[in-house]
Amino acid sequence: MERIAAIIGAGLIGRAWAMVFARAGWRVRLYDHVPAQLDLALEHIATSLAEQQAAGLTDDAGGAAARVSMTSRIDEAVAGVEWVQENLPEQLAVKLDNFRTLDALAPASAVLASSTSAIPASQFTKALVGRARCLVAHPVNPPHLVPVVELCGSPWTDPATIERARSVMTEVGQVPIVVRRELDGFILNRLQGALLSEAMRLVGEGYVSPEDLDKTVAHGLGLRWSFMGPFATIELNAPGGVADYCARYSGFYRKLAADPPGPQVWDSEHAARVVAALGEPLTPAGRDRKMNKRDRRLLALARHKRDQSDT
Numbered sequence: 200m201e202r203i204a205a206i207i208g209a210g211l212i213g214r215a216w217a218m219v220f221a222r223a224g225w226r227v228r229l230y231d232h233v234p235a236q237l238d239l240a241l242e243h244i245a246t247s248l249a250e251q252q253a254a255g256l257t258d259d260a261g262g263a264a265a266r267v268s269m270t271s272r273i274d275e276a277v278a279g280v281e282w283v284q285e286n287l288p289e290q291l292a293v294k295l296d297n298f299r300t301l302d303a304l305a306p307a308s309a310v311l312a313s314s315t316s317a318i319p320a321s322q323f324t325k326a327l328v329g330r331a332r333c334l335v336a337h338p339v340n341p342p343h344l345v346p347v348v349e350l351c352g353s354p355w356t357d358p359a360t361i362e363r364a365r366s367v368m369t370e371v372g373q374v375p376i377v378v379r380r381e382l383d384g385f386i387l388n389r390l391q392g393a394l395l396s397e398a399m400r401l402v403g404e405g406y407v408s409p410e411d412l413d414k415t416v417a418h419g420l421g422l423r424w425s426f427m428g429p430f431a432t433i434e435l436n437a438p439g440g441v442a443d444y445c446a447r448y449s450g451f452y453r454k455l456a457a458d459p460p461g462p463q464v465w466d467s468e469h470a471a472r473v474v475a476a477l478g479e480p481l482t483p484a485g486r487d488r489k490m491n492k493r494d495r496r497l498l499a500l501a502r503h504k505r506d507q508s509d510t
Contacts, residue, residue, distance in 0.1 A: 201226060205276040205305070207297065208286035209233075209240040209269075212314050215343040216284050218244055221263040222251075222343075223371035229269050230276035237269040247343070247494075254498040256505075277305040282367060284336065286314045294323035302327045310364055312336035316388055319381040321353035331357040334364060335378075337385055342373070344497040349385045351378035400460040402476055403469045409477045425500060426507075 204220040206213045209231035217227045217240070231237050244267055248260035257263060270276050277283055283305050287293050294313060301311050311333045313320065324333040334356050337349040348368050352361050361377060368375035378385050384392060394416075401407050407415075423432050430441060437444035463469060474480075481489065 203228065203280045204282040204284065205230060205280045205309075206284050206286065207273070207276065207301070209236045210286060212338065212340060212342065213284075213286040214240045214243050214247075215341045216286065216314070216338070217267050218248060218251075218263065218343040219371050219373065220282075221266045222248070222257045225266065225282075225371065227267045228276040228280070229267055230271070230273055231269075232271055232273075234271055237271065241267075241269060250494075250498065251343070254502050256498065256501060273300060274304050277301065277309070280305060280309050283309055283311045284314060285312065289315060289317065291318055291322055294318060298323050298327060298333065302329045302333075307332075310334070310360060310367070312364065314338055317384055319353065319383070320351065320356065321381060324353055324355075330355050332360050334360055335385070336364060336368065336375075337387070338373075339387060341494065341497070344494060344501055346372060346374040346501075347387065348373045348375045349378055349387055350375050351381060351385055353381060396460040396464055399464040399469065399473055403464060403472045409473070426504065 202224070203226045204216075206217045206220070206227060206229045209217075209229050213229060213231070217229045220227045221244075229237065229240060231240070245260075245264045248257060248263050251257045252260035283301055285294070285297060285301065287297055294315065298311065298313070305311060307329060309332070311324075311329070313323070313333075313335050314337060315335055316337055318335075320333055320335050324330040327333065330353070333353065335349065335351040337351070339345040339347055342348070350361055350364050350368070352358075365375045365377065376386065382389070398412055402409050402412055433444040434440045437447055439446075
């Protein structure tokens, strides 16, 4: 039976989701109310899928691209679909309005998922008739190359919806994790936020340059973190595993935890010092070059991880 996904919003995240589902053999309807956005998305998807085939991440870029159709009619996008992935601006009013529309138009059997990175599903699904089928499926940018997806329901999300979402995400090649109850920022952004806040403090207070801080992550922590998480890391950093690590180093980490970076590291004055230390901002062309370089490296890393997988 043909499987169909509707992708709502044809920006960077929506385009990437379209490729994720299309690579896995699903038909995809990509919706946006701005026709020019759809034209850009079509070109981007074809180019990116060809690059992915060259890197060995898909066998049939042309076939995958052909499974993606564009529409500026939301009713047409969701007709007969199994999965809906919303990727609209990170504004509560936008989520509320669009989930009302999606709940009214999509088949009752379809899962309604949001790519929101910070807004809990309970804030925009409470009044919906079909609220039990709604959840957050938060990806990492770009999701066609970085596969983790955070699945977080609301208090009224049916557990069967979570399990179905986990199954679908696994099937289309993503790596789902389940957030057991709602909290701001879910899991990934809370971890990222802790690192970013400390980075803002260290650079803003003059302990290190932005370049050297980025090197510390890219050529230090990030190398290990590309294939093992923090618990797996510390398990190997003490002879007796995690318990031994905690016994050896808890004094140091207690000192750090007693003096965390405060919210003032995000104040305009402090942020301005960080921005000044970074130097000239990127031009649009420079940003595009850096994004393309990032994606090429992520392609190579994704290929390596696939080839070296021991799971």
